[in-house]
Amino acid sequence: ATPTSIMVGTGKAAELGILFRRGEALQALRNTKVIALDKTGTLTKGRPELTDLQAAPGFAEDDVLTLVASVETRSEHPIAESIVAEARRRGLALAEPETFDGKPGFGVVAKVSGREVVVGADRLMAQRGHDLGIFAATAERLAGQGKSPLYAAVDGRLAAIIAVADPIKETTPAALEALRGLGLRIVMITGDNRRTADAIARTLGVDEVVAEVLPTDKADVVKRLQSGGAAVAFVGDGINDAPALAQADVGLAIGTGTDIAIESADVVLMSGDLRNVPNAIALSQATIRNIG
Ligand code: ADP
Ligand code: MG
Numbered sequence: 647a648t649p650t651s652i653m654v655g656t657g658k659a660a661e662l663g664i665l666f667r668r669g670e671a672l673q674a675l676r677n678t679k680v681i682a683l684d685k686t687g688t689l690t691k692g693r694p695e696l697t698d699l700q701a702a703p704g705f706a707e708d709d710v711l712t713l714v715a716s717v718e719t720r721s722e723h724p725i726a727e728s729i730v731a732e733a734r735r736r737g738l739a740l741a742e743p744e745t746f747d748g749k750p751g752f753g754v755v756a757k758v759s760g761r762e763v764v765v766g767a768d769r770l771m772a773q774r775g776h777d778l779g780i781f782a783a784t785a786e787r788l789a790g791q792g793k794s795p796l797y798a799a800v801d802g803r804l805a806a807i808i809a810v811a812d813p814i815k816e817t818t819p820a821a822l823e824a825l826r827g828l829g830l831r832i833v834m835i836t837g838d839n840r841r842t843a844d845a846i847a848r849t850l851g852v853d854e855v856v857a858e859v860l861p862t863d864k865a866d867v868v869k870r871l872q873s874g875g876a877a878v879a880f881v882g883d884g885i886n887d888a889p890a891l892a893q894a895d896v897g898l899a900i901g902t903g904t905d906i907a908i909e910s911a912d913v914v915l916m917s918g919d920l921r922n923v924p925n926a927i928a929l930s931q932a933t934i935r936n937i938g
Contacts, residue, residue, distance in 0.1 A: 655933030663916035664926045665901075671912035674896045675930035677877040681825055681923065682868060682890075684882035685836035685843065686724065688900060688920070689850065690812040692883065694724055696732040697793055698809035700784060710806040712738045713763045714798045717756040720746040725796065726754075728810050729765075750886075751837050751860040753796065764799040768839065769858070771797045771804070781807040789841035792849065814850065817919045822850055824924035831876075835859055835867050835890070865889035881915075881923055883907055898923060 652673075656666045666672055686692050701707045715733030718726035720743055733740060743758040752773070753766010764774055768785075771778055776799055778785065784807055785795040793809040825832055833854045836843050843857035856867050864882075868890045871878045880887070880894035883903030888910040891897030899911030900918050908914055915922045 679876035694810035694812035792845040821920035861886035
């Protein structure tokens with residue numbers, strides 16, 4: 647591409663709210679065959695709501711929620727915010743945790759009101775030796791609805807199953823349809839559990855789901871997708887996504903996401919509207935074609 651045609655292309659993109667941080671990205675996008683997208687905050691709103699809470703025998707719902715929400719006041723994870731919001735909605739009085747140990751991709755281990763509270767994914771519970779059997783059927787049902795089950799344990803005993811649901815952005819289905827129209831293979835990458843991810847993927851019609859990916863492993867997934875020789879674009883918004891954005895042939899960050907993601911990206915989408923991903927690709931194809 648000539649410098650002039652690239653300028654015209656990037657100028658048009660800017661009007662749509664697509665910022666090219668590197669001029670080469672406009673050309674690289676054109677060759678993209680696979681598009682991998684982070685789920686939480688990228689395909690979904692990233693603002694989950696607590697939808698279900700069931701206490702284990704011997705525990706009262708509001709007591710468990712009080713302990714768990716107290717712990718989550720210290721976490722910045724969107725799941726934590728949804729749990730705290732539900733506790734406030736119920737008018738529960740929250741306490742200040744005495745200790746707090748956040749485990750990225752797993753959950754939280756903390757002490758509050760003299761009790762040990764563990765809250766997080768099934769893998770965190772397994773690590774700590776909790777048998778989730780009593781909630782197996784419930785978890786399966788919730789995940790089948792696209793909700794994310796997580797668990798709480800108090801003083802070494804399994805205390806509750808909690809589910810949160812993160813709504814899909816209104817613009818996501820149209821964005822994916824346009825990407826399919828451009829002939830791209832669509833891959834969803836998420837730390838969420840497999841059943842939940844599969845349910846959401848079915849709704850969205852993505853080609854491949856990579857679930858239960860630890861924050862540190864997202865870049866490896868991109869590397870694997872590249873190993874066949876195809877150019878891979880990755881779209882993400884979080885701190886976790888920075889290495890994957892850097893590893894991808896083209897990294898596209900959501901401008902409303904974290905600064906680290908933006909700094910690792912080649913392209914910044916000023917709004918969270920994913921329709922600008924196919925727009926950017928279409929624009930890159932048109933720009934290169936015009937050079938003849
Ligand atoms: P994602 O944002 O895609 O769910 P993460 O890697 O941030 O991925 O987290 C993976 C899982 O770990 C979450 O789905 C949740 O089950 C658990 N988790 C992480 N942080 C917390 C937290 N603060 N409170 C409860 N669960 C958590
Ligand atoms: Mg995200």
